[in-house]
Amino acid sequence: MTAPHFTPLVDSLPSTVPFVGPETLERNRGRPFVARLGANESGFGPAPSVIAAMRDAAGDVWKYGDPENHDLKQALAAHLGVSPRNVAVGAGVDCLLGLIVRQYINPGDAVVNSLGGYPTFNYHVAGFGGRLVTVPYRDDRGDLGPLLDAVRREKAPLVYLANPDNPMGTWLDAGEIQSFIDALPETTMFILDEAYGETAPDSAIPPLDTGRPNVLRMRTFSKAYGLAGMRCGYAIGAPEQIAAFDKIRDHFGVSRMTQAAALAALADQAYLRQVVGEIGAARQRIEEIAAANGLQAIPSATNFVAIDCGRDGAFARRILDELIERDIFVRKPAAPVLDRCIRISVGPRSELDLFEERLPLALAAADKTS
Amino acid sequence: MTAPHFTPLVDSLPSTVPFVGPETLERNRGRPFVARLGANESGFGPAPSVIAAMRDAAGDVWKYGDPENHDLKQALAAHLGVSPRNVAVGAGVDCLLGLIVRQYINPGDAVVNSLGGYPTFNYHVAGFGGRLVTVPYRDDRGDLGPLLDAVRREKAPLVYLANPDNPMGTWLDAGEIQSFIDALPETTMFILDEAYGETAPDSAIPPLDTGRPNVLRMRTFSKAYGLAGMRCGYAIGAPEQIAAFDKIRDHFGVSRMTQAAALAALADQAYLRQVVGEIGAARQRIEEIAAANGLQAIPSATNFVAIDCGRDGAFARRILDELIERDIFVRKPAAPVLDRCIRISVGPRSELDLFEERLPLALAAADKTS
Incomplete structure (x- = not known):
């Protein structure tokens, strides 16, 4: 059966989901993340x-x-x-x-x-x-x-x-x-x-x-x-x-x-001020975790921190994969040069504790496979 | 200062709000409606x-x-x-x-x-x-x-x-x-x-x-x-x-x-079945109210009832205006032939009571100004 024609423009576009959601990753992995630090959300929640x-x-x-x-x-x-x-x-x-x-x-x-x-x-x-x-x-x-x-x-x-x-x-x-x-x-x-x-x-x-x-x-x-x-x-x-x-x-x-x-x-606005303070403190914590692992955090004015992993995109990708394997949801930039980084969203202390605990393991595993 | 150019298509379109919301009417009137029966919502609420x-x-x-x-x-x-x-x-x-x-x-x-x-x-x-x-x-x-x-x-x-x-x-x-x-x-x-x-x-x-x-x-x-x-x-x-x-x-x-x-x-689905029953009963009630006022309800399979006001669009518009004046929010079709009707959404008993009470007053007032 012939189907209705899409416009030439729509016909030329891919069907896509620009960001794979953590829910999809969890479904595919068959288990939940323990830290949701990938989507630049505010783990401190709304007021x-x-x-x-x-x-x-x-x-x-x-x-x-x-x-x-x-x-x-x-x-x-x-x-x-x-x-x-x-x-x-x-x-x-x-x-x-x-x-x-x-x-x-x-x-x-x-x-x-x-x-x-x-x-x-x-x-x-x-x-x-x-x-x-x-x-x-x-x-x-x-x-x-x-x-x-x-x-x-x-x-x-x-x-x-x-x-x-x-x-x-x-x-x-x-x-x-x-x-x-x-x-x-x-x-x-x-x-x-x-x-x-x-x-x-x-x-x-x-x-x-x-x-x-x-x-x-x-x-x-x-x-x-x-x-x-x-x-x-x-x-x-x-x-x-x-x-x-x-x-x-x-x-x-x-x-x-x-x-x-x-x-x-x-x-x-009182809550906003409070949470902006918490976000700032979480950024600082992420910077410290990076430094403790010999990595360089890029100064951030947002609710996330990009961490320069010091080598190429493939290496950063391995670190990301190893973090996800260890139930830590993070993302990374895809474009050349930027792709040397992983990107860690702020979150409450308990989630950053898990990130701190597992980043060295992910780094060691990524190093081993390079 | 020159401004960025809209596309020719967008440039040709009016800035509009296709439906004036009851909130806008309430703001303009300076007082709230007592019955919200105009937007084909379900006054029975979600489950x-x-x-x-x-x-x-x-x-x-x-x-x-x-x-x-x-x-x-x-x-x-x-x-x-x-x-x-x-x-x-x-x-x-x-x-x-x-x-x-x-x-x-x-x-x-x-x-x-x-x-x-x-x-x-x-x-x-x-x-x-x-x-x-x-x-x-x-x-x-x-x-x-x-x-x-x-x-x-x-x-x-x-x-x-x-x-x-x-x-x-x-x-x-x-x-x-x-x-x-x-x-x-x-x-x-x-x-x-x-x-x-x-x-x-x-x-x-x-x-x-x-x-x-x-x-x-x-x-x-x-x-x-x-x-x-x-x-x-x-x-x-x-x-x-x-x-x-x-x-x-x-x-x-x-x-x-x-x-x-x-x-x-x-x-x-149990709630859905229950509410569909309530919607049916409310349709029936609206039909009865119409009939009691000498108007003809058009049989409906929706959550609203169009009432044929028996004359032209201008008459139906007057009834609508008189209902709104009496704090009953309803709407009406605008197209020729259909515009002889007013359209009453289902709602809980208390709101239909008010509609029943005020429709005769609105009809009398609309009659007087014709």
Whole structure:
């Protein structure tokens, strides 16, 4: 039987799952992990006040959520010192990135990202027929000069940068970012992904400038707020660019429960401060564990630490495999140069204890097979 | 300052919210509704077992959900008697409809729907540059012959039908649907939206045939399962067509909490049976209220009842406005002929009591201003 035809673009795409989830690995291995330190989640969890708010909301979920995300937008705007017209809420930054690519990219248009930058963004670029142009990292950070050169050379309508960076955890200073913004062509939209903004030093975050139509700042409740499993992110930008999300978004996409959770999380800044402290301490602990094993942790402003394993990607891959074999879930960058690292997310003391215990064993085993 | 250019398609679209939520109306009115009977939600709520499962899951939402929705797909497949390869899970049917349009529609391609059929589907058609071709209802039901004619005439890659129907509540027999399927061009994808399948008579639901690549059956946890606010729908189809969702979907789009809720809901079929009974009784009650007011309820297989107000759309609109003025949230169809009706969702006794009390007042007021 003949089947309906996919569009040529969709026909050309692979069916894929960009990240293999720890659940899948656990199913394949037939046993659970004892430490979940691979997905840049916050093992410290959401605030008790947020858990309470979700429990309270559970009986109410027969109602559709507010398609305008009104209360959450108001609260975010007040928190950020901007107008609600500067805020678009979506079902996670992933979802919003897809909507942005869809808004600005015609098939064949160039999109600039760092080589090794966020794969889900690249997935959306491919999904809308964009032409990905990559620029290598320099000293484990996005390399702004060549990124700007690529934007100009390719007349790219979109350029993406995560600051702080994923997968390396590094950051650029606000001044460098601001100079990049000032130098960008006015017709190039800059996606500044600040998913890890809450765990970064203030000096990494340029002031918000919602008068500028070619910058969208991306933030999320998935990281420091501990709500990765609820899907809530937001974009901050100029009114016309923010209103454009209403042309194509799934209006009910942010669930009622998620709106309740995000509102409660935003209201509990005391918990956020506490958890940011715990994240900082956990980063330090991971650095110490690395050093005790003769490895070099790369300074991080995120909720994870990339550890330079000192040799090539194959060696780091063996360490990763040996950790997974020992029930420690971690991930690693895949791109050249970055791939010499493994990436350890923060987590509570008990999980880092297990990492500390098993890393030397994994290293020894990886050494033996090299 | 020049701004980044939207794609010509996005530039042509309006910024909109397809459904004005009751929350927005309440904000504008400055007071809450006393009966929420407008959005085809289930006022009977989710099962107590589902509420308990969500409360249990609340502490776990710092983890991303499983991007493969593995457990839920397994459970759905077992429940449906199909393979997991026949099931795609998404953040509500709305989200899946968008993905389907994106898979099959090139700009300018025809898409066939009934005139007055699901607006969110039409929103996605516009959003991907499809050309909407509509066919009037006949006797308040989708008119299969002309729908088929339109598909053939326009060489439409997509045709949509909700059975049971929204906004009219009517249904077609499985045999009619099956004949339509058998007559369709093999290259036309048929979206058979069975969001209200659980509240329909068995005789309205054709057997699943996952060998057929040009039918996608849409189901949801939003209606009978009482989880509209959690966003979980699924598509049932042939393996290649189901796998294609993995090319473009947001892999983490179905939140961890939502997966937990849907799994628990599916497991509690006793509650589903009970609530379907309550929905049936509430439909009957709404029919009686209509009749007591000299209005004709249209027989319904859904969780709502369309009431024919006996005159034109303007009259029905006045009744609607008078109900809203009296704090009863209801909606009405907007398309010609259908617009003579108001649409009342089922709800618990206390809310239908209020509807019963205030409908005569609304009718009298609407009469007076005509």
